Every structure is written in structure tokens, then in C-alpha cells.
Amino acid sequence: MKTKTGYVTILGLPNAGKSTLLNALLGQKLSITTNKPQTTRKRLIGILSDENYQIIFLDTPGILKPAYLLQEKMMDSVVQSIKDADVLILILDVALDPGGEKTLKDAFIYDLLSKSKKPKILLLNKIDLSSQEQVNELIEKVGKTNYFKRIIPISSKLAYNVHTVISEIIENLPEGPKYYPDENVSDENERFFVSEIIREKIFEHYKDEIPYSCEVVIVDFKEREGRKDFIQAEIIVERDSQKGILIGKQGTALKRIGEESRASIEEFLQRPVYLDLHVKVRSKWRTDENMLKSFGYPGEKE
Numbered sequence: 556m557k558t559k560t561g562y563v564t565i566l567g568l569p570n571a572g573k574s575t576l577l578n579a580l581l582g583q584k585l586s587i588t589t590n591k592p593q594t595t596r597k598r599l600i601g602i603l604s605d606e607n608y609q610i611i612f613l614d615t616p617g618i619l620k621p622a623y624l625l626q627e628k629m630m631d632s633v634v635q636s637i638k639d640a641d642v643l644i645l646i647l648d649v650a651l652d653p654g655g656e657k658t659l660k661d662a663f664i665y666d667l668l669s670k671s672k673k674p675k676i677l678l679l680n681k682i683d684l685s686s687q688e689q690v691n692e693l694i695e696k697v698g699k700t701n702y703f704k705r706i707i708p709i710s711s712k713l714a715y716n717v718h719t720v721i722s723e724i725i726e727n728l729p730e731g732p733k734y735y736p737d738e739n740v741s742d743e744n745e746r747f748f749v750s751e752i753i754r755e756k757i758f759e760h761y762k763d764e765i766p767y768s769c770e771v772v773i774v775d776f777k778e779r780e781g782r783k784d785f786i787q788a789e790i791i792v793e794r795d796s797q798k799g800i801l802i803g804k805q806g807t808a809l810k811r812i813g814e815e816s817r818a819s820i821e822e823f824l825q826r827p828v829y830l831d832l833h834v835k836v837r838s839k840w841r842t843d844e845n846m847l848k849s850f851g852y853p854g855e856k857e
Contacts (some may be wrong), residue, residue, distance in 0.1 A: 559728040560609045561641030566633065566667075567615030568658055569593050571648045572680045575711040577601050577614045580721065584823075585741060585748075586614050587755035593617055596625070596757055597851065598632045600742045602735050608725050609733040612637065618663050625841040628852040635853075637667065642727045643675045645703075645722075646711075650684040655693055658823060659700075668702040674727040677703040678720065683710045741782075746773040747851075748823060753788055753816045753832070760812065765800060768793045768842065770850050786820070787831040791840055791850075798834045809834065 565573045570590030577586045579602050587594060593616065601612040613636040617628035636834065645668075647658045658664060668675065677697060682690050694706050705723045709716040735742070750771040758766040775787040790812075792798050802809045809832055817830040840846045848854050 556607045557730045557766075558607055558609070558732060559725055560611075560731045560733050562611045562613060562639050562729040563637040563642045563644060563728075564615060564640035565644045565646060565722055566615060566637070566664070567617060567646040568652075568661065568664075569619060570650070570651070571617065571646045571647055571658070572608070572711040573617070574599075574614055576644075576646060576678070576680070576717075577612055578708070579711050579714040579717045580610075580612060581740060583740070587751045587758075589755060589758040592757050593619070593626075593629075593767065594755070596629055598636050602739050602741060603721070604733065604735070604737040604739075608728065609737075609773040610721070610724055610728065610734065611734065618661060623842050625847060625852070626843065626846055631853050637671070640673060641729055642724055643671065643673050644665075644724075645654055645675060646678045648678050649679050649690060649693060650681040653685065653693070654687055655697055659697070675703050676720070676723055676727075677706045680707065680711050682708040683713055683715070707757055724770060725746045745824065746776050749773055749786060749820050750788065752819045753790070753812070754825060756812050756816045756819070757790065760808075761800070765792075765797055768841070770802070772850065784824070784826060784828040785831070786828050790832065790834045791837050793832060793835055793836070793838055793840060798836055799832050806814070 565576060567573050567682050573589045574586035574595055578584045581603055585601050586599050595614060595616045599614040601614060603610045615633045615636045618633060619626060621627040621630050647655055652658050679690060679693060690708050697706055707716055707719055750773050753771045770791040772789045772791060774789055777785040779785060790801060813830055813832045817828060820828055837846060844855060
């Protein structure tokens with residue numbers, strides 16, 4: 556049997572369940588997930604390999620109309636991921652968007668569906684929170700558009716129907732050699748995942764503007780034989796008032812973030828670590844081209 560290999564880009568509105576889907580497809584937690592929109596900022600590669608196929612998933616930020624430079628960078632990564640894809644997956648949250656209008660009538664998504672010639676699969680997510688009648692009506696309604704090669708009801712959270720999704724993806728992948736060794740599950744390094752875990756804890760504990768005003772930078776990462784790994788991280792905020800909230804009275808809030816982050820990092824790395832957290836103010840970093848570039852976001856368009 557010939558090997559099939561290709562890139563599959565996961566698209567959707569904020570909070571549609573893209574990252575939860577990626578984790579379900581891979582059978583392990585790779586992408587951070589919270590109940591807040593715009594948790595994902597950078598595209599993440601997740602790799603699923605078997606004897607006769609390799610699927611390279613691209614988890615992307617939620618599709619939105621950018622309000623500032625950081626969000627423009629996020630949308631740039633979505634556009635690039637669409638260009639890189641062999642297969643496109645659109646995920647629609649039937650609990651938040653039961654009729655599909657919010658998703659399918661989004662200007663960016665509509666333009667993509669009507670113009671792109673790449674194979675497209677629609678996943679109706681969170682069917683566990685909807686009725687079978689609603690799901691059937693939506694399948695019939697969307698099926699008439701002829702945009703999609705397949706419409707599959709799923710539950711990312713319960714990993715329901717993920718094998719059907721994988722089978723459909725394989726069906727549409729081009730034949731070709733694998734791009735990565737079978738044991739690879741991502742092309743990102745440990746620093747990236749550590750920074751994402753810390754950011755996930757901030758999203759879980761803070762409301763309003765705090766999570767969206769924070770970036771996490773790994774300053775130092777030392778593997779030490781016979782001792783705990785040393786990780787020093789900076790949480791970047793835009794204002795002194797945000798710094799005060801993150802640190803909390805007598806440092807209690809930052810200590811809680813540090814303890815929870817360290818536990819999750821140790822679980823991910825499968826080894827003990829010493830985590831040293833600091834909070835730094837970088838005014839208007841979300842609109843600063845140079846700072847965004849230093850934080851790993853794409854540079855200016857040529």
C-alpha cells in the first residue's frame with residue numbers, strides 16, 4: 556500500500572473547539588484549551604503517523620476581524636495555513652451556532668468556501684449538546700451548498716467520531732513520502748509548550764483584558780543532570796495595573812499560577828522542574844511590530 560502524507564488545516568471561529576479537536580485526533584494533549592475565545596495565537600503543528608499515512612495537522616487561531624496588530628498576525632497565520640494545506644477542515648460549534656449562519660456567513664469563511672478548490676470537510680462539533688433533529692437539519696441544509704466533500708457530526712470533548720474524521724482525511728490526502736519520523740508528534744520545541752502551559756493557566760484564572768494582554772517568554776531553560784530542570788519565564792503585560800493583578804497581594808496570585816504551571820509542565824515533560832516566574836511590563840506590546848517579532852509572531856509582509 557502506498558503512503559499518503561499531507562497537511563490538514565483546522566479552521567473555525569473563536570472557541571469552536573479546534574484545539575480540543577486536535578488533541579482528540581492525536582490522542583494526547585498537545586494544544587492548550589480554555590473556555591475563552593482566542594486562546595490559540597500561533598499555529599501549532601500536530602503530527603499523526605501510522606504505517607501507511609502521516610497527517611500533519613495545523614491548529615490555527617480563531618477567525619476574526621483584527622482589531623490590533625497581534626490579531627493581524629494571528630490572521631496572517633490562518634491565511635498561510637490555508638495556503639499550506641492539502642485538506643481543509645472547518646469546525647462548527649452547533650451549540651453556539653445551531654443554524655450555522657454565524658460560521659458559514661462569516662465573510663472570511665464564505666470567501667474561502669466559495670473560492671478554494673481544496674477538499675473541505677465540515678465537522679459539526681458539540682453534538683452532545685444538541686438534538687439529533689437539529690443536527691440532521693443542519694446536515695441537510697449545509698449539504699445543499701456543495702462546499703464540502705463530507706459533513707461529520709463529532710464531539711471533540713468526548714472524542715466521538717474522531718476515527719471517522721481520520722478516515723475521511725486519509726481518503727483525501729495525496730500520495731507521497733512522510734515528512735517527519737513516526738515518533739514526532741510536533742515540530743515545536745519544549746520551550747514553546749512550556750510557555751503555552753503557563754499562558755493556559757493565566758487564561759483559566761483571569762477575566763476581561765488580563766489574559767489577552769499577556770505573553771509568556773521563556774528566558775532560560777536548563778536541563779540539569781541529577782537536579783530539577785531550571786526554567787525561568789517572564790509574563791509580559793502592557794500596564795503596571797495588570798502586573799499588580801497578576802502578582803496579587805504578597806505575591807499569592809503569581810505563586811498560584813507558578814504552582815499550577817509547574818505541575819502541568821512536569822506532567823508534560825515527564826520530569827521535575829524548578830519554575831521561576833517574573834512579570835514584566837512592555838507597554839503596547841500587542842501593537843509593536845518588533846516586540847511581536849521577538850515573541851515569535853510572523854514579521855511584516857513583504
